[in-house]
Each structure stands twice: as C-alpha cells, then as structure tokens.
Amino acid sequence: MKSITGAALWLVRLAYLAFALFPLFWLIRISLTPDDLLYSEGTTIWPSSLTLANFAYVIEESPFPVFFGNTVIVSLGTAAAVTVLAAGIGYAFSRFEFAGKRTLMVFLVITQLFPLVMVITPLYQLLAPIGLVNTRIGLIVVFTAFNLPFAAFLMHSFYEGIPRELEQAAMIDGCTRFQALIRIILPLMLPGIGATLGFVFTAAWSELLFSLMLITSETKKTFAVGLLSFVGKSGVDWGQMMAAATLALIPPAIFFTFIQKYLVGGLTAGAVKA
Template sequence: MDKNRAKKILVDALIYVFLIVFTLVVIYPILNVISISLRPADKLLSTSLRIVPENASLNSYVQLFTRTPFLRWLLNSTLISAVVMLTGVTLASTAGYALSRFRFLGKKAVMIGILITQMFPATMLLLPLYIMLIKLHLLNSYLGVIIIYTSTALPFCVWQMKGYYDTIPVSLEEAAMIDGCNQFQAFYKVVFPLALPALVITALFSFMSAWAEYVVAAQVLQEPELYTLAIGLKQFESSMATEWGLYAAGSLIVSIPAVLLFLFLSRYLISGLTLGSVKG
C-alpha cells in the first residue's frame, strides 16, 4: 500500500471518528430527555446509564394530555406560528421583490433601516412594543403576539428575499411581459417559482421565531387559555418541585412539529435549487 493511499485512509478514518463523536454529543441530550420522560417518577438524575429505564412507563405522556391543558397550548402555538409564517412569507416575498426590482424615493433609507433593525434583539424592543400594544388594546391577545413576532422576523426575511430576487435575471420577466403578462403575472408565474428556496427559508424562520418563543409571549399573554407551549411547559416548574416527567414529555412533543415542517419543506428547498429557468 503506497503512502498516499494510507494517508487517505487515515484522513477518512479521522473524519468518520469525528462525525460519530459529534453525532453522539448531539444525540445524547435528546436520549436523556426521552429517558426522563419514561421514568415512573419525576426523577431528573439517575445513576443508571440505560436509555430505557427500569419500569419504563408512558404515564407522563398520558398525564400530559389528560391532566393538563397541553392540547390547548398546542393549538394556540400552532395558530400563532401558522399565521406568522403565512404573513411573513406574503410580506417578505412582495417587499423583497419591490426592493429588488423598483426604484423609488427612500429605497436606500428603507434598506439601511432594515439592516439597523437587525442589530437589536426582540427583547430589547419589548418595552416599546408592549406600550404600543397597550395603546392599541391588543395586550393579552393572539393578534398582539402575532404582530410582535411578524415585525421582528420580517427584516431578516425581507433582506434575504431581496438578495435572492437580485440573482434572478430581469430578462425572464421582460420575456414574460412580451408574451402578454403584466408585472404581477410575471412575478407570480416566473419569479415566484424560481424563488422557492428563499421562500422555504422565510417560512422556516418565521415559523421557528414564533413556535418556541417564551419571553415575548410571557409578557403579552396573561390569560391561561391563551398560553402557548413555551409558557405552558413553564407551568410544570415551581419553587418547591418540578414535574420533570411532564416537562420532558412535553419538550419532546413540542419538537415534533418543527422537525416535520423542516423535513416537509426541505424537499421543496432541494427541488427549488434544481429548477431551471430555461425550457429545454
């Protein structure tokens, strides 16, 4: 065996070892949460290294759905996240297109303003937004948190949509308009399908910005029937004791919709990257 081949085998082996170790490091916390959710009592720590503990039980999951308003929290989070996602995709796709294709007074100021807003986290803007919601009588309402989530997610979404539209040749729209399309039809039938990868990123970012958010929701939503999953799971923690079994079971279930959405949209992301703009 020559030296080059031996060196390549060694490099490949080191890469695989690194990937395996890294994967185990990432998976271990998830397996630990699964183990906690299956323990018969609310035990956080255990001397056993078994993933499936002795006397494993699904009692925590049963109690989660029967003894707590978890389904209500799930419905609230789903509704809020879905509206934020749809609103984010709609506004970002049109605003990004306008910034990419049209010239108008104040365009540069708008783009600078979008960049500046990215310098401030949502928590820093919470106080002025909270005051605005009070004056608009939207405190303690779905619409209030939807407005905050959408407004904080939009700057990034608009900027990345604008950047993606810039990569699509204007000649494609001009050809469509020569064939009889107006500006909106050229956008909807030609540009919009080609921007599918950016739209997927926008949808994912908008959804995730609302799905598991806690700080804003905890300040705006005060009625128990309006609680989202993040606030609801916090109710399992108290100053005297924490229901770790319910906490772990709820955390696992909360992660499922986000993973399913990513798997579903990733298919469109890949297909969008392979789309051609010229017919054969």
C-alpha cells in the first residue's frame, strides 16, 4: 500500500516537473534549431541537426549585449534600492507604534489594487519634466516605487518572525537599538533579505510594460523590450529570439544560486522555545 502511494506521489511530481520545465526545454530546443529546419521539420521533439548560429548572431551582431547590460544595471539597482528601503519600512512597521500606522499599512495594500496600465500616462507626464523619461535611473525609480509596498510587507513578516525579546536582551546586554538591529536582527534577517532581493530582481528583470513606454532610445532599452525587435515586418525570427531569451535566463539563475542559501529558513531555530 505504502509503495503504491509512494509511486503515485512520484508520478505527480514528475508530471509537475514536466509541466514546469517543458517551456524551458522548448525555448532551448528552438534556439538551437537551424532556421531552415524550423518550418520544414514541423513539430518534432528534437531537430535532426543543431546550430549555435542564433547565439552567435545575438551576441556578435545584434544590439542585445547592450540591452543585457541595461537590464543588469536596472534590475540590480532596483533590487538594491527596494531591499534597503523595505528593510527600513518593515522594521518600523514591525517594532514601533506610531500615529497613522494602520492607515499607512492599508494605504500600501491599496496601491497594489490598481492595474499598472492605468498610471502609464500620468507617470510619463510626471517624469518627463524632470528628465527621467528615457533614462535607466527613471526606470529604477519607477520599478522601486511599484515593488516597494509588497517588499515592505514581505520584510515586515520576516521581522515579525524574530522574537522581540532578542532585541530586548541585546539592549540589556549593552546595545543601543541600532546596534541591536545590526548585530542581532540583521544576521537573522538574511533569509528575508535574500527573498526580497530575489523577488524584486526577477520582477525588474522581466518587466516589459514600463520599459516599453518610458524608453525610446536604442541604447537604453532593456532586453525584454529588445526581444520585440526580433519581431520584424516580414515575420518573427524565432531562432534568434529564443537564443536571446535563453541568454536572458542566465543572470537570474546565477542570482538565485547565489542567494538560495539565505532563502532557506530555520536560521532562528533555537532562539526561543518553539
């Protein structure tokens, strides 16, 4: 009986994995398929021959490396700005009582309710006079504004998971509040910081709508906008587009490999009686 349940569970897991990974597989498969085989062979699992020509074109001839660099700058900038600000806001919401605290928190939730398309025009008009349209800084500012509320809530919940007694013990042990934050709370917040960094980085990395509307110059484009340039008048260059998309997957993969050890919880185990 047990082994049947076990087998069934594995089947479900495999089915889920196939479901989740198939698009990735298809992306890579098409990026490696020579152009002439793409249509002639029809839908086969694996093409009869492979090529790196799509990758070579994307790296050497297309403006993609510039887009790529822009995206790295904007995503890292946004992730850093949001995480630092959210760490402060989350701490204040978690540890201090102040007038208007509840209203502020509700307000933060409300900002999440509106479809972003609604604010594109007003946003453009806000940013244009101060010269932030068509700049990477402008994108960082906009992404930071949109990601901050959720990130602040995320951080807040991580702070709530750290017992207040730890700070109080540190303050009795000779720390100021700030020292207690740096020496005791911050090391325990690493999973929260990692999660927030990861979430914001990914969101900024794959953002299309605002990048498309706010960036016009070829040298400032992010890769998501750049991908659209593979859609030509005469058709879509699937092979090159998929090669570019495959390359675009690499930085988030590296990023998550780097932060994944902080994402694992359980760091506060043993602080207090569970």
